[in-house]
Amino acid sequence: MAPMLLQKLFNKKAANTTGGARESAADAENRWASAEFDLAQIRLIVYQDCERRGRQVLFDSKAIRKLEPSELNVDETKTPPTRSGACQIGCKAKPKEAPPTYQYTRPSSDVNMLGEMMFGSVAMSYKGSTLKIHHIRSPPQLMISKVFSARCGSSNTGSTNTLQDSLDSISQTCPSHSSSIAHSNPVDMPGRGHSEDSDSGIARSASLSSLLATPLPSPGSSYSSGCASSYQRRWLRSQATSLQHGLIPRWSTDEMFSLSDESCSSNPGLGRRKKIAISIIISLPEKEEENQSFQEFFFSHFPLFESHMNKLKTAIERAMIVCRRIAEPSQRVQVYLCRVMEALGEFRMTVWNLYMAPRITEPIWLTMVSQSAERTQLCQRxxxxxxxxxxxxxxxxxxxxxxxxxxxxxxxWVPTVMPSNHPPIKAVYHKHLSHTVDLLAKCHPYNPLWAQLGDLYGALGSPVRVCRTVVVGRRRELVQRVLYVLSYFIRCSDLQENSLPHTQVDSPANPCPSQITNPTPCPERTNEKPFICESEAAKFTLNPGRTNKKTLVADADFSDPTSSLEVTSTEADGSESPDSSPFLETANDRLDCAHECAGGAGLECSSANPSPPMHKVRFMIGSPNELENYSQCPYQCGRCLHRKMPSRLSTGSLDSSDEEEQSHGQTCTGNETQQHELPLPSCDMELHLDVNHFGRSLLGGYSPQYMPDFVLHGVTSDQRLKQCLMADLEHTVLHPALDEPVAEAVCIVADTDRLSVQVATTQRRVCEPGQIGRDVMVSNLIHTLLTSVLQLHALNMAADFCVMHLEDRLQEVYFKSCSLAEYLSGQRRVNVKELGLALGIESNDLPLLTAVASTHSPYVAQILL
Amino acid sequence: MNRARDSRPCDRPGSKRFVTVRKTEKMNALVALCHFCELHGPRTLFCTEAVHPPSPSPPQYGSAMMPDREPEGERDGEGLTMKANSSETHRADMCEGCRSLPASHPGFVSVDSETGIRYLSHQHPRQPQLFSVVRQACVRSLSCEVCPGREGPIFFGDEQHGFVFSHTFFIKDSLARGFQRWYSIVIVAMDRIYLINSWPFLLRHLRITIQSLQSTALQVFEREQVVCPQRRMNSTFSPAGFPHQRSGNAARSLTSLTQHADLWASLHTSFSWLLKACGSRLTEKLLEGAPTEDTLVLIERQTEQEEEMNAEGGSVAQDSQPDTTQERDFLFGGDGKDEEPLGPKFKSLRHLRQVLGAAEFRQLAWHVLMGNQVIWRGHDCGFIQSAFEMLKALLPVGCVRVVPYSTQYEEAYRCNFLGLSPDVQIPAHVTSSEFMVLVEVLNVEQGSAYGAYTDDLLSLYQFSISSANTQPTDKGPTLLNKLDLALANENLSVDVVSHCLLCLKEEWMNKVKVLFKFTKVDGRGREDTQKVLALLGATGHGEEDNVRLLKFWMTGLSKTYKSHLMTAVRGGERTLSQ
Known part of the structure; x- marks a missing residue:
């Protein structure tokens, strides 16, 4: 493949220029994807399902040929990505050339089946957009479909069909055939308006919805509920996605497919019902290992794929609307095909870049987090x-x-410098459990990948802003050096994957281990050893040893008999990070134990007497003990997390809900009989470091092409950046990959040739022509911070110590932001002079400190904006 | 038990940082086994859900919602299995094939002892608001969505109905049409991204579950075929409409198809494990900021106290008692109001400054910051103590040694804050020392006036401050100059001033660390030290005082920090030179 070859050349070149020296930043990036990827692997199908006319293919990239004057039979998809590393799109790069001509060929044989999969065999009355993912076994493919209700303009009743009429002439109409699958009556899926439909059984309380659903941002407005620190984000996420409140649509996805650019009050429920499906079909690599690796990448990076699909959808909408204005049928089809092909080209390119672009292989921060062995060298470098x-x-x-x-x-970075305050003063255990945050994180699951993506894009403040950084410059080493240095300041959590150890012979997922005498080998299960049956079925459910209890060896100073019971802790292997140091060990173990005592006391009742399984154990839901134990938790969390939250939020969504739970508990105990208690099988897991996570994938290297997904990357020139940036940022606000509303999208553009730093944002458009964004004001705090760290370094202080000092100084910035927040809480008007004199905050520090303060004190932004 | 925070110390960019490993223990999801019954269409057979321990959510949620959400007909108090099935007609419509647990069965439960999360399995979801959600997922997975080959994974869903990962599969049945029955396992969640992220994991493990069921049933099927190969053909079957077909035992339960007596218990275990394992699949490793020096010192003191207590059999040193309270308050930002003693006292540094007068306060604060011994002598020990509470906020915790009220003089190495009763004589070498400042509190004879406030304090007491010090106290240190400005600015609330003071102290503590490393650990010369002082911004106006302050504060560094610098960083340097 061409891209592969070029990729290799690129890397070789990188290595040569730097002589392969380990300490240079230049070789800090490398090819990242383990599998090859070809643009032709991505296919687009647009399908229409109309009550009257049945199903029709409106576009299928597999059935389209590009006709060029010289070469007639060159498939668009064969065009290799230009130059090294990244691939460029043809249309926009060469605007002068005449648009290509396309020919619609015979539709491929699988489209009927694919249409069936997209729309399902039963028509559904649900009006919102739906998302589907199918795995097709042979040939191995993944299909991602989004089905939208079509919004047709009132005036163009006739013209809606013109495109189809044109297409009818070139494609076969596929009648909506009835499914071979026996099915029941059509399923009524009520639209969002009918939320109290008896079928859904969901009566949504307005107060709950409004609390959980973050309001959609409107430009210029700020809101307080979507705020806060990383901890709080995670908590809110967990609550928002909890099943225990029933299903509450989190934010409007009443997205439709516009067949008209008139914003008429459409009523798709009346008249013709029409649905449009947009499907991306990705051919999976033949080799099992590459297949696996691509799938891991795809599913972990799905939010980004989806965001680009939304962009594609918008382009297809535009194409349909535009072409309808053209009278001549063949020309109309040409315009349509050309526009959709261009959008598809862009989609393919973006996906290819996302998968194949060079990465910073050892981003400083993440490498420090995951492996401390090389810390000193990392610091020095x-x-x-x-x-x-x-x-x-x-x-x-x-x-x-x-x-x-x-x-x-x-x-x-802010949470990484917030001082951790958990002193083991026994008297206050029960008063201030700052670690309830973590207990909370544990009991209230959120998606770590989502949390990481938010961290990287910096979506911690209030209002929620997402940010990317692009470093532009012709000098490779210089750009790479900048990228490398920034990989210390752009931070996120590290993710590790726990999976069943290879040595584990039997998976707890297997419900009938004893009955399998001849397990059929499964081709997809490459990472697992075939499970061997256990002699008795009951064994793994009965063996209490399998519940992975490990007794922490109590520290000498914890030999207090009253606490020894509580030191028993269930610990997963995963938590044993290899990089612990002797430093603070004692104190910290004590901390661990301390919070175990505090948090775990009430759980004793369940864990301390493991009842023999299979015996009928009386288990009462909501036993007084349990409730008592947990009743202190919510208050704590509210308190330690949301010290600065506006009162509405803290009393509204964060305070204790004991009443609710208790009352629910009582209802449960009321009509609940004794349940059979069974032991939970162990979650013996092995840690894997090579997870497909955003921290590893979105810190890009030096690429010839601007790419919209990357949190950080370098580019040769800002030409394409200038073309696309504003549209990309606006797309980010409309379709955030973060899966939560975003108020503003920002891009920092650092130009190493001109030595300028500018910030482009969706909120304040550029004033000066030719400029990408506004110049950045240097914060004096940061300037002196960097200066003194580097001076220390110049004085031959140990690199570790210099970096420690840097962290201390960042912590000072955090403390300053707390002062600012406190100052603002009592002030309606900011007196900059006063800030400078009394708090040592200069006006050039204000934007930075305000942003930092907004992560812990959301009201700050409201006062200052 | 609670292993939520796995904080451990480790060498980090900031060298002494806590790592937090966060691992959620289950997914916000439920698992259900569904079946397309030949007689009744798609049915939910068995459902495992996770129930949190009572959670921090606002009270108005539940009290308002939970009861409302129970669909009609679900409060009839019948067995759980039936309960969720909402209506009498449904019940009549059940056959063996549509049933998992018998109506009388109470269901299964497994408790995660660590988190208190309970995994519950019944035929239908225990949480009423999830009943229709699962029903929708079941119908869609078996009647609406199309999967090539009819066996395989599909993801589908929307914000209204939740998101579903479904895997359909056949189970062999010698009595069924086509000798097989159609099932699906669905995993329902609201967090679609999480669900999609988990696809490879879920697929991997659901395949194990499904293949296990299939191969078990296959064996049963083969055995049955041997016994009576023609059975299916004998049974009457009307191809016209399955809903009316009710004859014979055509609808067999999955238990019968697998001949697995404890099938449901095993499935419960498998599904519970799946939910838990999927939730803990990814571990998030976060770094937190290092605790401040003050926190570390407090931890160390607490440890020492405990050790002493253990050694002495539980007797606590008398004078450390009030300190502990104060330290706790300091740490947690508590204001100690709950144990406010009666009588006149200082409320804040600003109050102290107002009462003493700006110049006198400055002089006193200067002595405090330089590490000189501060002696208050007077009748009212509570009042003196309140002065110490205010003054010691000027210093890092490690620099504070208080003897709140004593009947004899204590040497400076024992305490830098000393309260004395009026009759105690101070030795001459102390009174003549420039490293001591004495505040005499004289009662003005006006009777007792409890609850006295700012201005009234002066009507109660007179203060006289004396010291043999000849150094000017109005030049530095820089920290005091800045603090003075903040205290003087009445626009700034007391809270802002204390934040400001915290910033100043942290800023100077960081300089102290550098100086410590530079002079004590590395043993660098005077010239270099001067450079470091300059880059730290400690030179210039008030330089002498700044240096004195830095040197005094160095004594307050935590042992933990010092030993870390002595060992870890040095160790690092040695490795480097090798």
Whole structure:
């Protein structure tokens, strides 16, 4: 494949220019994807399902040929990505050329089946958009479909069909045939308006919906509920996605497919019902390993794929609307095909880039988090590169302004410097359990991948802003050096995957282990050893040893007999990180134990007397003990997390709900009989570090092409960046990959040739022509911080210590933001002079400190904006 | 038990950081086994859901909603199995094939002892609001969605009905039409991204479950075929309409198809494990900021106290008692109001400054910051104590040694805050020392006036401050100059001032750390030290005082920090030079 070859060349070149020296930033990026990927692997089908006319294919990239004057039979998809590393789109790069001509060929034989899969065998009355993913075994493919209700304009009743008429002439109409599957009556899926439909059984309380559903942002407005620190984000997420409140649509997805650009009051429920399906079909690699690796990548990065599908959908809408204005049928089809092909080309390119683009292989922060063995070398290298940059851009304070901007928008560093306060003073255990945050995280699951994506994009503040950083420049080493240094400041959590150990012979997922004498080998299960049956079925459910109890060896100072019981803790292997140091060990073990005592006391009743399984155990839901134990938790969390929350939120959504739970508990105990209690099988897991996570995938390297997904990457020139940036940012606000409403999208553009740093945002459009965004004001705090760290380094202080000092200084910035927040809480008007004199906050520090403060004190933004 | 935070110390960018490993223990999801019954269409057979321990959610949620959400006909108090099936007609419509647990069966439960999460299995979801959700998922997975080959995974869903990962499959049945029955396992969640992210994991493990069921049933099927190969053909079957077909025992239960007596118990275990394992599949490893020096010192002191207590058999040193309270308050930002003693006292640093006068306060604060011994002598020990509470906020915790009220003089190495009763004589070498400041509190004879406030304090007491110090106290240190400005600015609330003070202290503590590393650990010379002082911004105006402050504060560094610098960082350097 062409891209592969070029990719290799690119890497070789990178290695050569730097002589392969380990300490240079230049080789810090590498090819990232383990599998190859070809643009032709992505196919697009647009399907229409109309009550009257049945199903029709409106587009199928497999059935389209590009006719070129010279070469008639060249498939568009064969066009190799240009140059190295990333692939470029033809249409926009060469605007002068005449648009290509396309020919619609015979539709492929599988379209009927695919249509059936997209729409289902039963018509559904649900009006919102639906998402489906199918796995097709042979040939191995993944199909991602979004089905929308079509919104037709009132005036173009006739013209809606013109495209189809045109297409009818070239494609076969596929009649909506009845499914071979026996099925019941059509399923009524009520639209969102009928939320109290008896069928859904859901009576949504307005108060709950409004609390859980973050309001959609409107430009310029700020809101307080979508706020806060990383912890709180995770909590809110868990609540918003909890099943225990029933299903509450989190935010409007009443997205339709517009067949008209008139914003008429459409009523798709009346008249013709028409649905449009947009399907992306990805051919999976033949090799099992590559297949596996691509799928892992696809499913973990799905939000990004989906966001691009939404973009594609918008382009297809536009294409349909535009072509309808053209009278001549063949020309109309040409315009339509050309536009959709262009959008598809862009989609393919984006996906290809997302999968194949070079990455920073050892982003500093994440590498420090995951492996401490090389810490000293990492610190040395980091400081060395930073020193070079500081000197290089000294005149314009390039580094200081860049770091100011990055710290201001990629806010995930803030929780990493917030001091952890859990002193083991026994008397206060029950008063201040700051670690209830974690208990909460545990009991109230959120998606770690989602949390990580939010961290990387800096979506911690209030209002929620998402940010990316692009470093532009022709000098490769320089750009790579900048990227490398920034990979220290752009932070996120590290993710590790727990999976069943390879040595484990039997999976707990197997319900009848004893009965399988001849297990059929499964081709897809490559990572698992075939399970061997256990002699008795009951064994794994009966063996209490399998519940993975590990007794922590009590510390000497914890030999207090009253606490020894509580030191018994169930600990997963995963938590044993290899990089613990002797430092603070004692104190910290004590902390662990301490909070175990505090949080676990009430659970004793369930864990301390493991009842013999299979015996009928009386188990009362909502036993007084349990409730008592947990009743303190909510208050704590509310308190320690939301000290600064506006009162509405803290009393509204965060305070205790004991009443509810108790009353529910009582209802349960009321009519619940004794349940059979069975032991939970162990979750013996092995840790895997090579997870497909955003921290590893979205910190890009030096690429010839601007790419919209990456949290950080470098590009040669800003040409395409200028073309696409605003549209991309606006798309981000409309269809955030973060799966939650976003108020503003921001891109930091650092130009290493001109040594300038600018910020482009959806909220304040650029004033000066030719500029990408606004210049960044250097925060004096950050400038002195960087200066003194580098001076320490220059004085031959140990690199570790310099980095420690850097962290201490960042912590100072956090403390300053707390002062600012406190100042603002009592002030309606900001007196900048007063801030400077009394708090040592200069006006150039204000934007940074406000952003930092908004992560812990959401009201700050409201006062200052 | 609670292993939620797995904080451990480790060498980090900031070197002393806590790592937090967060692992959620289950998914916000439920698992259900569904069946397309030849007689009754799609049916939910068996459902495992996870129920949280009571959670921090607002009270108005549940009290308002939970009862309302129970669909009609579900409060009839019947067995759970039937309960969720909502109507009498449905009940009549059940056959063996549509049933998992008998109506009388109470269901299964497994408790995760760590988190208190309970995994419940019944035929239908226990939580009433989920009944229709599962029903929808079941109908869609078996009647609406199309999967090539009819066996395989599909994801579908929308915000209204939730999101579903479904895997359909056949189970062999010698009595069924086509000798097989159609089933699906669905996993329903609201967080579609999470569900999609989990696809590879869910698929991997559901395949194990499904293949196990299939191969078990296959064996049963083969045995039955041997016994009576023609059975299916003998049974009457009207192809016209399955809903009316009720003859014979055509609808067999999955238990019968697998000949697995404990099938439902095993499925419960498998499904519960799946929910738990899927939730804990990814571990999030976060770094938190290092605790402040003050926190570390408090931890160390607490440890020492405990050790002493253990050694002495539980007797607590008398004078450390009030300190502990104060430290706790300091740490947690509590204001100690609950144990406010009666009588006149200082409320804040600003109050102290107002009462003493700006110049006198400055002088006193200067002595405090320089590490000189501060002695208050007077009748009212509670009042003196309140002065110490205010003054010691100027210092890092590690620099504070208080003897709140004593009947004899205590040496400076024992305490830098000393309260004395009026009759105690201070030794001459102390009174003549420039490293001591004495505040005499004289009662003004006006009777007792409890509840006295700012201005009234002066009507109760007179203060005289004396010291043999000859150094000017109005030049530095920089920290005091800034604090003075904040205290003088009445626009700033007391809380803002204390935040401001915290910032200043942290800022200077960080300088102290650098100086400590530079001079004590690395043993660098005077010239270099001067450079470091300059880059730290400690030189210039008030330099002498700044340096004195830094040197005094160095004594307050935590042992933990010092030993870390001595070992870890040095160790790091050695590895480097090798």
């Amino acid at each position: 980091f400081l060395k590169e930073m020193s070079v940059l500081m000197e290089h851009g000294a005149k314009t304070q390039f580094l200081s302004s860049l770091v100011t901007a990055v710290l201001m928008y990629h806010l995930a």
